[in-house]
Amino acid sequence: MSPENGKILPENDAADLNFEATELTLGLPGKSRVTSDGGAKLGNKRGFFETVDLNFGDKDCGQSQIDVQEAANSPVSKVQVEGWPPVRGFRKNAMTSCKYVKVAVDGAPYLRKVDLEMYDSYQQLLSSLEQMFSCFTIRNYLNEKKIIDHMNGIEYVPTYEDKDGDWMLVGDVPWQMFVESCKRLRLKKSSEAIGLAPRTPPKCASTTERSLN
Amino acid sequence: MQKKMAYSFPDEVLEHVFSFIQSDKDRNAVSMVCKSWYDIERWCRRKIFVGNCYAVNPRIVIRRFPEVRSIELKGKPHFADFNLVPDGWGGYVFPWILEMARAYPWLEEIRLKRMVVTDESLELIAKSFKNFKVLVLFSCEGFSTDGLAAIAASCKNLRELDLRDSEVDDLSGHWLSHFPETYTSLVSLNISCLGSDEVSFSALERLVGRCPNLRTLLLNRAVPLDKIANILRRAPQLVEFGTGTYTAELRPDVFSYLAGAFSSCKELRSLSGFWEAVPAYIPAIYSVCSRLTSLNLSFATIQNPDLIKLVSLCPSLQRLLVLDYIEDSGLEALASSCKDLQELRVFPSDPFGVEPNVSLTEQGLVAISWGCPKLESVLYFCRQMSNAALVTIAQNRPNLTRFRLCIIDPKTVDYLTHEPLDVGFGAIVEHCKDLRRLSLSGLLTDRVFDYIGTYAKKLEMLSVAFAGDSDLGLHHVLSGCESLRKLEIRDCPFGDKALLANAAKLETMRSLWMSSCSVSFGACKLLGQKMPRLNVEVIDERGHPDSRPESCPVDKLYIYRSVAGPRVDMPPFVWTKDEDSSLRLS
Numbered sequence: 001m002s003p004e005n006g007k008i009l010p011e012n013d014a015a016d017l018n019f020e021a022t023e024l025t026l027g028l029p030g031k032s033r034v035t036s037d038g039g040a041k042l043g044n045k046r047g048f049f050e051t052v053d054l055n056f057g058d059k060d061c062g063q064s065q066i067d068v069q070e071a072a073n074s075p076v077s078k079v080q081v082e083g084w085p086p087v088r089g090f091r092k093n094a095m096t097s098c099k100y101v102k103v104a105v106d107g108a109p110y111l112r113k114v115d116l117e118m119y120d121s122y123q124q125l126l127s128s129l130e131q132m133f134s135c136f137t138i139r140n141y142l143n144e145k146k147i148i149d150h151m152n153g154i155e156y157v158p159t160y161e162d163k164d165g166d167w168m169l170v171g172d173v174p175w176q177m178f179v180e181s182c183k184r185l186r187l188k189k190s191s192e193a194i195g196l197a198p199r200t201p202p203k204c205a206s207t208t209e210r211s212l213n
Numbered sequence: 214m215q216k217k218m219a220y221s222f223p224d225e226v227l228e229h230v231f232s233f234i235q236s237d238k239d240r241n242a243v244s245m246v247c248k249s250w251y252d253i254e255r256w257c258r259r260k261i262f263v264g265n266c267y268a269v270n271p272r273i274v275i276r277r278f279p280e281v282r283s284i285e286l287k288g289k290p291h292f293a294d295f296n297l298v299p300d301g302w303g304g305y306v307f308p309w310i311l312e313m314a315r316a317y318p319w320l321e322e323i324r325l326k327r328m329v330v331t332d333e334s335l336e337l338i339a340k341s342f343k344n345f346k347v348l349v350l351f352s353c354e355g356f357s358t359d360g361l362a363a364i365a366a367s368c369k370n371l372r373e374l375d376l377r378d379s380e381v382d383d384l385s386g387h388w389l390s391h392f393p394e395t396y397t398s399l400v401s402l403n404i405s406c407l408g409s410d411e412v413s414f415s416a417l418e419r420l421v422g423r424c425p426n427l428r429t430l431l432l433n434r435a436v437p438l439d440k441i442a443n444i445l446r447r448a449p450q451l452v453e454f455g456t457g458t459y460t461a462e463l464r465p466d467v468f469s470y471l472a473g474a475f476s477s478c479k480e481l482r483s484l485s486g487f488w489e490a491v492p493a494y495i496p497a498i499y500s501v502c503s504r505l506t507s508l509n510l511s512f513a514t515i516q517n518p519d520l521i522k523l524v525s526l527c528p529s530l531q532r533l534l535v536l537d538y539i540e541d542s543g544l545e546a547l548a549s550s551c552k553d554l555q556e557l558r559v560f561p562s563d564p565f566g567v568e569p570n571v572s573l574t575e576q577g578l579v580a581i582s583w584g585c586p587k588l589e590s591v592l593y594f595c596r597q598m599s600n601a602a603l604v605t606i607a608q609n610r611p612n613l614t615r616f617r618l619c620i621i622d623p624k625t626v627d628y629l630t631h632e633p634l635d636v637g638f639g640a641i642v643e644h645c646k647d648l649r650r651l652s653l654s655g656l657l658t659d660r661v662f663d664y665i666g667t668y669a670k671k672l673e674m675l676s677v678a679f680a681g682d683s684d685l686g687l688h689h690v691l692s693g694c695e696s697l698r699k700l701e702i703r704d705c706p707f708g709d710k711a712l713l714a715n716a717a718k719l720e721t722m723r724s725l726w727m728s729s730c731s732v733s734f735g736a737c738k739l740l741g742q743k744m745p746r747l748n749v750e751v752i753d754e755r756g757h758p759d760s761r762p763e764s765c766p767v768d769k770l771y772i773y774r775s776v777a778g779p780r781v782d783m784p785p786f787v788w789t790k791d792e793d794s795s796l797r798l799s
Contacts, residue, residue, distance in 0.1 A: 083297045083703070086676075087560070087561065088378070111301070112300075113296065
């Protein structure tokens with residue numbers, strides 16, 4: 001216990017805490033670096049999927065570094081760094097199977113781009129959106145895909161514009177079909193998403209659900 | 214009262230003399246000679262280049278140069294090309310168009326790079342400039358085919374419409390039909406960036422058929438291979454041609470018709486396009502190969518031996534853009550057949566793959582450096598490099614002016630010695646005394662920056678990523694590179710000290726970009742206060758920088774000199790010294 005700073009650190013946690021993992025250093029995951037000045041060392045800011053940005057509303061910028069180290073230590077896939085290697089978007093689109101779409105959020109002043117080909121399922125996409133606009137948390141209710149902004153209590157529904165220019169709810173069609181037809185994404189405030197194409201009947205929804213698992 | 218000097222010419226004579234002086238640098242020098250030369254020069258300056266649209270504002274430009282016919286503007290910093298600049302950052306052209314519509318009714322040329330161009334801007338251009346001739350939108354965004362339709366419909370004297378690498382919202386392929394049937398003055402059309410449904414073939418064919426001066430035609434992916442022959446037959450005078458998607462089932466009749474069309478184009482010197490190219494149709498271009506000076510195969514999926522065979526048939530090549538499918542063996546072949554090669558760009562076919570998918574190493578570039586005496590511009594993506602190779606390249610090619618090396622894995626060591634690549638890049642800057650542009654990669658310590666500061670006296674643009682150990686590195690560059698104009702840095706341990714110690718240097722440069730480095734907001738505020746002619750902008754989407762601990766570095770920093778003061782169109786995530794957190798809306 002350290003009553004002085006008001007934080008309560010259970011003793012076992014303090015013992016288990018790997019100090020090195022929390023130390024901010026410059027450099028990529030897995031490689032250690034030492035900077036010559038004793039001042040703040042910069043952590044691995046771009047260690048997530050290409051499209052992920054820093055956590056919002058997160059006063060302690062050290063928090064994200066722990067997450068990044070953990071992600072980086074996962075052997076599953078190579079960690080990609082935003083904007084590296086320096087290959088222009090249209091080249092990536094031409095060469096690799098790559099499909100960039102813009103993501104807008106009602107009320108947020110900026111857009112993001114995601115590469116739909118980087119995901120295999122709605123779950124992965126929604127997780128990535130969660131990281132990007134990370135003041136929201138995704139709740140996966142049965143048959144419901146919503147994103148909730150805990151701070152403001154606003155619900156967001158992920159929607160997309162398809163090839164025909166219609167706005168649809170995300171999750172209704174099989175993943176690959178969605179990837180092919182999606183032109184852009186928008187997280188709409190729940191109240192405004194009411195007029196969209198109705199959800200598919202339960203038998204189709206369960207197909208989608210199965211594909212998420 | 215002073216007698217008029219015997220050798221003072223009438224203004225008209227001076228103006229006539231000045232009209233032979235085209236370069237901006239020389240024009241600027243002329244204007245500094247004396248007040249009367251300044252005045253005469255400003256009235257007869259016809260062409261303006263603004264390297265950073267925020268360094269000046271339209272009013273200032275118009276006030277000084279009232280009779281401009283051609284303007285070039287650049288907006289976002291270069292790293293915007295790699296998604297490092299958030300959407301909404303800025304670079305809007307509309308305020309410029311608005312002012313110029315009023316002040317320059319005879320404006321003929323607008324060239325923009327990395328700017329946000331809306332349909333409203335295009336519509337305003339279309340109706341404001343009666344003699345409008347050239348529109349180049351290089352890596353721009355924000356407009357749709359509706360805006361293009363307005364240009365096509367109204368600009369009767371349009372010669373050049375170049376949309377290279379821009380992002381266009383496709384709404385309809387029929388914008389091309391808005392060129393009236395009476396319109397025949399097209400000389401250059403580049404629509405290679407347009408998406409799938411944005412071009413109507415019949416309108417395109419009719420347009421091409423009625424414009425006898427057409428020299429450059431770069432098509433987009435939507436134009437299939439079997440449509441090319443008809444287009445070429447209507448424009449055998451073409452000098453520069455870009456195909457669309459270059460794939461189809463092999464049919465002898467289609468092939469021979471296409472080959473015949475290519476061979477009738479006696480003036481053809483430059484080819485590009487070739488999306489999804491299939492080897493079967495490559496021989497259709499063989500008849501033009503011997504005359505080709507420029508070849509862009511960077512979207513072509515063909516591999517060796519077809520690729521080697523093709524480049525070996527092009528002995529006049531001066532410029533080659535290609536994917537790393539060419540491999541070391543292809544570059545060796547290139548080195549022995551293309552002695553006129555000046556520019557080489559090798560792009561990665563699989564930039565995000567973990568393992569190399571092709572056999573392209575430093576050897577290919579070394580071979581080129583041995584075989585191509587005129588080589589001066591290199592952009593090379595590869596996965597391994599050695600100091601020895603770089604030293605060889607530097608010694609072979611001291612005439613290099615642009616050298617951009619991207620070793621795909623950050624901080625890759627010399628694969629032979631496991632050392633940093635400091636010595637190799639040091640050799641480049643030491644031998645290539647006219648080097649103007651340099652991009653670094655691999656494992657690099659402060660030592661490489663020492664070399665750069667010592668030797669790279671003509672260097673104008675430097676790109677740095679994942680390099681250096683301390684502020685000393687940045688200090689070497691800022692204090693040593695006399696000609697430095699643009700410096701862009703990402704993910705390096707450079708902090709406040711070097712920046713503040715070299716504050717004055719920043720006013721001699723166009724701009725400095727630093728992202729994921731160690732600069733504090735306090736230092737940014739201090740710099741902004743000390744240097745009123747610099748705009749110090751912090752790009753940080755995490756909220757006001759003051760809401761984080763002082764030790765927390767800023768996310769991105771963009772510093773540029775300006776006579777226009779702080780800009781008025783900053784988005785919520787850009788912060789300057791004047792920011793009072795209470796004034797910010799969330």
